[in-house]
Amino acid sequence: MADLLFHRIALTLLLSLLFLFATFGSSSRTRFKYSLEKPHHPLDPLTSHEIKRVRTILSGHDSGFGSGSAIIHAMALDEPEKQRVVRWKKGDRLPPRRAEVLAMSNGESHVLTVDLKSGRVVSDLVNPTFGYPILTMNDIVAASQVPFKSVEFNRSIEARGIPSSDLICITPAAGWFGPDEEGRRVIKIQCFSKKDTVNFYMRPIEGLYLTVDMDKLEIIKIVDNGPVPVPKSTGTEYRHGFLNETVHIDRASVRDSKTGEARSVMYKGFASELFVPYMDPGEGWYSKAFMDAGEFGLGPTSMPLVPLNDCPRNAYYIDGIFASPKGDPILQPNMICLFERYAGDTSWRHSEILLPGTNIRESRAKVTLVARMACSVGNYDYTFDWEFQMDGLIRVTVAASGMLMVKGTPYTNVQDLGEKEADSGPLISENVIGVVHDHFITFHLDIDIDEPANNSFVKVHLEKQRLPPGESRRKSYLKVKKYVAKTEKDAQIKLSMYDPYEFHLVNPTRRSRLGNPAGYKLVPGANAASLLDHDDPPQIRGAFTNNQIWVTRYNRSEQWAGGLLMYQSRGEDTLQVWSDRDRSIENEDIVLWYTLGFHHVPCQEDFPIMPTIAASFELKPVNFFESNPILGITPFFEKDLQVC
Amino acid sequence: MADLLFHRIALTLLLSLLFLFATFGSSSRTRFKYSLEKPHHPLDPLTSHEIKRVRTILSGHDSGFGSGSAIIHAMALDEPEKQRVVRWKKGDRLPPRRAEVLAMSNGESHVLTVDLKSGRVVSDLVNPTFGYPILTMNDIVAASQVPFKSVEFNRSIEARGIPSSDLICITPAAGWFGPDEEGRRVIKIQCFSKKDTVNFYMRPIEGLYLTVDMDKLEIIKIVDNGPVPVPKSTGTEYRHGFLNETVHIDRASVRDSKTGEARSVMYKGFASELFVPYMDPGEGWYSKAFMDAGEFGLGPTSMPLVPLNDCPRNAYYIDGIFASPKGDPILQPNMICLFERYAGDTSWRHSEILLPGTNIRESRAKVTLVARMACSVGNYDYTFDWEFQMDGLIRVTVAASGMLMVKGTPYTNVQDLGEKEADSGPLISENVIGVVHDHFITFHLDIDIDEPANNSFVKVHLEKQRLPPGESRRKSYLKVKKYVAKTEKDAQIKLSMYDPYEFHLVNPTRRSRLGNPAGYKLVPGANAASLLDHDDPPQIRGAFTNNQIWVTRYNRSEQWAGGLLMYQSRGEDTLQVWSDRDRSIENEDIVLWYTLGFHHVPCQEDFPIMPTIAASFELKPVNFFESNPILGITPFFEKDLQVC
Structure with a gap:
């Protein structure tokens, strides 16, 4: 159904970004202005011109759109069928351009599809599920x-x-x-x-x-409930110019012309929903269990990135275009930045100590391409990085900063703090309690190893074996066993350190010369689980966090882990509901979902603005290449380095 | 007892490094040559002169040291008592310099303490435990x-x-x-x-x-067992000059003059042991369960870092000094590098969208100080990073690269691979099986919040509460409860996502103005557990991996998680044994131990050299500062940046 890229997504990156890696080194430092462009690719966002045309078409469909009684909550490209996009090549005509619109009219939710060429509204679903579109x-x-x-x-x-x-x-x-x-x-x-x-x-x-x-x-x-002292504003200023400090710096500029192979890995990846439940059940706080993507939108809350600080000097910036509630195009500059990163780490290394006289000391620096977007959902700031390594690894990082959601209290010292107040969280400043909360970010990862078909999800289990006496001097070891997930319920996974798996997405019809299926693996990073009861209303709506990993059969309408119309929804259109249909996922076009989470117990250092914390996961090639694809990269030499 | 810093440790960093952060920006790019220096600090490594003197003293103690029948396996500073080091100030006389020597003589292990001033061997313990010193x-x-x-x-x-x-x-x-x-x-x-x-x-x-x-x-x-085809060498070359590729780059150089506060956080931190069990119980492979620090030494296997590739251009290098088996000083150049890193990330950010007209878009770039050392334990390369952020966070990262330990096989295709062969691991090249294995790195973290006393370990538990009907519209929430560990057994911890804790090290006698105890918390990253049976010989010796976290009472002799004389030891002197003594750890001088692990199922991309994989953990201030300590750092401006 919907794909509201710039409206609810933190960042949508097609594999084509990988190819940008090959060409960026030599391109000039221009800013991409989608506002001024015609669409060049089937997945290019709607242009200003197209947004205006949608508005005109909608006004003909329902006079409310002209008069202002019908309100547009989201408008974005209605993506062509995946097979059309995959078959499309540069020089081909674009598939028909369509827009998807979420609107409210007379208190009802509308999901409209608008065909730009014919000028017609081709579908108008009224209240297809419980819930409302993102807020304007x-x-x-x-x-x-x-x-x-x-x-x-x-x-x-x-x-x-x-x-x-x-x-x-x-x-x-x-x-x-x-x-x-x-x-x-x-x-x-x-x-x-x-x-x-x-x-x-x-x-x-x-x-x-x-x-x-x-x-x-x-x-x-x-x-x-009666007054509580309002905390003083002492020491809460964070803007530059109101404080004095100095920093001297030299800065990074990195370019690299290496390229990967032009094989499909992921059709689309994006942050599908954010679930942020606070841990205070009292009046005024029980309802704070936010779904930031479905309630406020990660696109609309993304502010322009700050050059030199949010992204390094060598960054390129890309603008975003939105539709206003009335359907006018709105340009948001510097929505996304792209930059090459050299953090001082190695891609690989080896010093040989066992071959006397060879003096082998080989090391290769690591250079990556980062695409970044940052949204400010009220108090909190989330930065989303999609980082591409030359060895084919994709790292997704979510960084959180901004302000805590805090609660007032009469107390100024933990010694005096009542037990009930302390329940909500620690005292982090005078009269200020940092309420304990969780963050869960659920990613939609439409993996297509080599093609949007014939993909399977393989659980590679490390199973402890007990050896019978006399067979070995060892008593135990770990043995790898592979389990191909047949249906969606086979792929509902709770991570555990004590029952370890690797999680492979493979194409069994594409084999290496050794016969291994081409694949990528999901490599979870540090994580946290939602521990709320399953019958708790926030967890019913946030049921997509009941597992950390899910794999579903590709279905164009299943993009938003909490449902398309999330606002006030009752949890009837979530990833849990789709997965429980238990469709076959073996040798199919499948979608991987991963939820990354952290518990947040605030502390004094989080006041008045939080130092950035970050968490990440990786998608890593596993028998996708015949061997290490970056064996041949060159070391850095002094003569190659820019003289400053 | 022992502290063989440059012999077995990946990297030992005293908090004084934090203070370097303040001064490095303006210092010239000289290399530290400990070989040429007199000791300036109580913990400075032995100098060349001192090593020679130890040799002379030992020759007087036992003629074997002169004749060569007694062999020196390790020699390092015998650290002064911690209290003396802590009280010492610049300008004070150094405490007496002593060396600790691990030696073999007539098939017996000797642990010798040598006083440099008096020229006497003050103790000579013979076979104090089962096991032998690291190999020469x-x-x-x-x-x-x-x-x-x-x-x-x-x-x-x-x-x-x-x-x-x-x-x-x-x-x-x-x-x-x-x-x-x-x-x-x-x-x-x-x-x-x-x-x-x-x-x-x-x-x-x-x-x-x-x-x-x-x-x-x-x-x-x-x-x-009869011949197995030897894999061909096709495509295994990795040295530059034998392969042709081009990379064009501009490079990073970052400096920052911010400083942290001069309060104690950690007296000493280092990688105490590496445990690497392979998962093949067959002849020739069952014994491969390495203890790289105690068997080979992380110091002796550390080769010089490769400038521009192992560390960025703005790095400073520090030499290391070792003693040869005969007691001669050996200089290893470029053992450690120090550099300021700017990876393009933020220290904090906030864009304000709710205050119309203010246009608040504040963001601060992140600059860190990294100290790095890399060892090549035969095939494997481990890089150890100690990274210091301006907000007081310390991040420890272990990166692994180098060559796999592989097993020959008659097979060249997975279709033909026998079931028994496939047990050991995947086919990653013709006739080459990548044997499945684990890596565990156990860190000794001697945390001293403000002082080497009055420290406690607090388990901050997030406990799910069920709410009675009618009390709230919520049915559940998480509540924070704190448990102070009374004894060492209270601090034997297996991590679990479904029973989440924060792990605080606090000094209850140092309170913030709000009454919170000053502290740091351990923030685990991605991790893996050892799943071998506890009665399996490798796990008996590697018992320090039975938990991911331990806290012990400070004891000078408990430095090496697997024991001082690890080679062929029987697991009688491990962290598990010490911790089971169950000493009181409340309001004491305590040591935190953390084990970071990963399972490694090899794949084709790991052939013929492995792309670097990394894992990390953090030590993060929690109510250590009164508020965010980097609120006042300045943004980057174009004029501050070096013009290239």
């Missing part, structure tokens, strides 16, 4: 203003001695917690004091919690 | 020549049609597998063909296995 910026701004109209709210604020000019209210998503909020779009409101600071996140006005109807723009519920 | 290069060279004198061996080789001029024999350690090899130093011999290649590792002469008495230099046992 208008939704957020309008909802955040609702409290100010309320007498009760203003009285509460006044009782706290806070002038309304100091107030800023944000809009945490409501989630879904049963039938009483169904049938209408609701959102929570949490307010802060922005007096003397831009880092209002550290100054919560605790104990005052609102629920708002987003369409009627009225308060449904207001809870006032 | 003479041991290895002499043992590898033994087969050539054997009629039976030469007949076996002849039967295989291999001229002895093509032969090279290496010396895998024998391990310990019961009483029949006790009481004498034995070693295994495995031979390869070096015809037409320097990468002889890929050409095993399979089916011929020898055991040699290292002191008598005679064969104890020879097993000939």
Whole structure:
């Protein structure tokens, strides 16, 4: 169904990026401006011109789009069928261009498909599942203003001695917690004091919690548990120019002209959903279990990258284009950066000590290509890296920084802190509790080893064997056994150090000269599991985190791990539901899903802004090449290095 | 007892390195030559002069040291008592300089302590435990020549049609597998063909296995299971100049003058032991379960780093000094490199989207200091990085490259491969099986938060709570509970994703203004567990891998996780044994041990040399600072960057 690339995805990278690696070295340092381009590739995002045309077509379909009563929440290329894209070659005509639009009209969710050539809406699904599209910026701004109209709210604020000019209210998503909020779009409101600071996140006005109807723009519920001291803004400034320090630097510029082979590995990979449950079940906090991709969108919250700091000097920048709620094209500059990285590590090395007189000391520096995008989902900043090594390895890294979601407390010292307050998390500043929470990022990895067919998922198990007495001086060893997953349920995997597997995606019809099937393996990094009960509403919606690994049969409509219409959804259209259909996945076109997670217990160092933490996983060739593909790379010599 | 820094340790880094960070930016690019230096710090390694003096003193103690019948296997600074080192300040006189020597004399192990000032051997322990010191290069060279004198061996080789001029024999350690090899130093011999290649590792002469008495230099046992085809050397060349490729590059040079605070975090950290069990229980392979630090030494196998390739252009190099078996000083240049790294990542970032008109886009680049050493333990190369971030985080990374330990096989295609052969591992080239194996690296981390006393280990448990109906709309959440480890057994920890903890080392007597104890936490990365049975001889000796985390009471003699005299030891002096004493570790001087592991199932890409794989863990401040210590660092500006 949908592929809202620049709307909900952190980063979508086709394998063609690998080929960029070959050519970037010699290209000039221009910025890609998709706004000014015609589409050149079947998967190129919609251009400004195309977005305008979609708007015109929609206005003819439903007058609401002209009058403004119908609202566009997301618009993106409706990708052509995969087989058409795979067959397409440079010089061929593009497949028909279509747009997919998520819209709200008269309180109903619409999923529309628009054909640009014929000028027709070819499908318009109304409420295909429970739930609503991602919020628009208008939704957020309008909802955040609702409290100010309320007498009760203003009285509460006044009782706290806070002038309304100091107030800023944000809009945490409501989630879904049963039938009483169904049938209408609701959102929570949490307010802060922005007096003397831009880092209002550290100054919560605790104990005052609102629920708002987003369409009627009225308060449904207001809870006032009485005032809690608002933390002071001391030391929360983070902007440069308000603090004095000096740093002297020389900087990196790396280029490399090596190229990999032009064989398919992955058709598409992207962050499909982020699930961030907070661990405070109290009023005002129980609903904080965010689905950042489906509720707010990773594209719309991506701000321009900061040159020289978010990406190094040798980076190239790519713009993004979005559609406004009314369907106007919006250009977001510097959405993605691409750069070659030389971090000082080696691709391989060997010093020979056993051959006297040979003096063999061979080492090769590692140069990689990184594609990066960063989104700011309110307080939190997530940076997504897709890194390509010359040996074919793909590393995906998620880095988190920004501000904590904090809770106000009357206490300023852990000695005085009540047991109930301490339950939520540690005291990280005066009157500030850093509420414990988890982060889970679920990646959709449409692996196609050599072709979008004949792929299988093989669990390579390391099984401990007990040796009978007398057979060996050893008593035990590990033996490798391979299990081909027949159906989707065979591929629902919880990682365990004590039951180790490698996870191979192979094409058994493409064999090396030795007869090994061509493949890639998923290499998990550090990880964490969601431990919430399966009947807890956030976990029902976040059921895609019930396993760390899933493999599903390719289905064009199964892109969003929590469902296409995630906002207030009831968890009826998740990866868990699809996988439980238990389709055959042997020798098929299959999709790998991986969830990367971390628990976050805040500490003082996270105040007032968090040092970046990162986690990653890798996709690594396994018998994909006949031998080490980078055996022949050249060492660095002084004469090759730029003179500074 | 012992601290053979440059003999068995991959890399020992005192916290003083952190202070180097402050000064390196402005220092000139000289190389540290410890050989030419007087000791300046209580922990400075022995100088050439001191090594010569030790030799002279030993000759007076035992005429064998003069005649050459007594052999020095390791010599290093005998570190002063920790309290003396901690109290010492620049300008103070150095504590008495002492050397510790591991030696063999008349088939007995000696642990000697030599006082340099008085010129006396102050202690000489004979066979304090089962086992022998690390091998000398003479041991290895002499043992590898033994087969050539054997009629039976030469007949076996002849039967295989291999001229002895093509032969090279290496010396895998024998391990310990019961009483029949006790009481004498034995070693295994495995031979390869070096015809037409320097990468002889890929050409095993399979089916011929020898055991040699290292002191008598005679064969104890020879097993000939008949010839197996020797793999061809096609495509195994890896030296530059024998292959043609081009790479164009611009390179990195980064400097930063920020400094951390001068508070103690870690007294000493180093790789204490490497355990590498192979998973083939058959003749000739069962004994391959290496203890690279205790059997061969990570220092003696460290070759000079290759400038521009092992370390970037802006690196500083430090020489190492060893003692020869006769006690002569040996200089190894470029043993360690130090460099500032700028990999293109951020220290922190935030883009503000909720404050209209402010246009806040703050981002700070990350610059770190890396200290690196690389050893080549025969076929395998291990690179050890100690990386220091400006926010106080210490990241330890182990990278593995070099050659696989492979097994010959008659087969050239997986279709023909017998089931028994396939048991050992995958076919990765014609006639070459990559035998499955594990790597475990156990780190000794002598954490001293603010002082070498009053430290405690706190397990910060994330416990799932079930909420009673009606209390919240949530049904579950995670709650943090802290458990202070009272004794060593409380700190024997097996990691599990489904029972998550943070692991804090805190000083409860040093509290922040909020009352939180100052601390650091261990942040494990991806890891693997040893799954061998506990009664399997390799696992008895490698018992320090029975848990991933241990905390012991500080004891000067407990440095080597597998024991000081590891060679042929029986596992009687391991971390497991020490920890089972169950000493109190609350509010004490304590040592953290962490084991990082990976399973290695080889693949074609690992032939003929392995692309580098890496794994890491972190030590991260937790309430050690009052708030984010790098809030005030400055962004990069174009004008600050060197013009190339």
